[in-house]
Amino acid sequence: MKFRNSERGAVAVELALVLPVLLLLVLGIMEFGRAYNVQISASQAAREGARYVAVNYSTAGFSAATARTTALSSAPGLPAGSTVTITYTSASGATVPVCTSGSRVKVTVADQLVWLTGYLPIAAPRVTGIGVMQCGG
Numbered sequence: 001m002k003f004r005n006s007e008r009g010a011v012a013v014e015l016a017l018v019l020p021v022l023l024l025l026v027l028g029i030m031e032f033g034r035a036y037n038v039q040i041s042a043s044q045a046a047r048e049g050a051r052y053v054a055v056n057y058s059t060a061g062f063s064a065a066t067a068r069t070t071a072l073s074s075a076p077g078l079p080a081g082s083t084v085t086i087t088y089t090s091a092s093g094a095t096v097p098v099c100t101s102g103s104r105v106k107v108t109v110a111d112q113l114v115w116l117t118g119y120l121p122i123a124a125p126r127v128t129g130i131g132v133m134q135c136g137g
Helices: 002-006 010-056 064-073
Strands: 083-089 104-112 126-134
Touching: 010 064, 010 083, 010 104, 010 126, 064 083, 064 104
Parallel strands: none
Antiparallel strands: 083 104, 104 126
C-alpha cells in the first residue's frame, strides 16, 4: 500500500508534460497538410489556366478574365483572394503581348496562406503554382 500512495498524481504530471507537445504535433500536422493541399490546388489551377489559354486563345469569346476565372474555378480549395497572372513568351524567350501559335503561356496562381489555428509560431508561407504550355500546340 505504501508504494501505491507514493505514485499518486504521477499520471497527471506526466499528462501535463506530454499533452502540450502532442497537441502541437497534431496542430502542425493539420496545418502543414492543409498548406500542402493548397499548394497542390494552386498548381492544378495554374495548369488548368495555361491549358485553357493554349487551347482557346484564338476563339471569339476568349479573354484574360475568362482564363483567370477558369483557373480559379478549377481548384475550389484555393482561398478567395488568390491572384492569377498570365504572361506570354515567344520561342526565343522574349515577352509578347498575346498568345500566338508557337509561343508559350505561363499562368501563375499565388496566395498568402493563413494558418487555420493561428497557434504555430512561424509565418505562413506564400503558395505559388505555375503552369506553362505552348499556344496552339
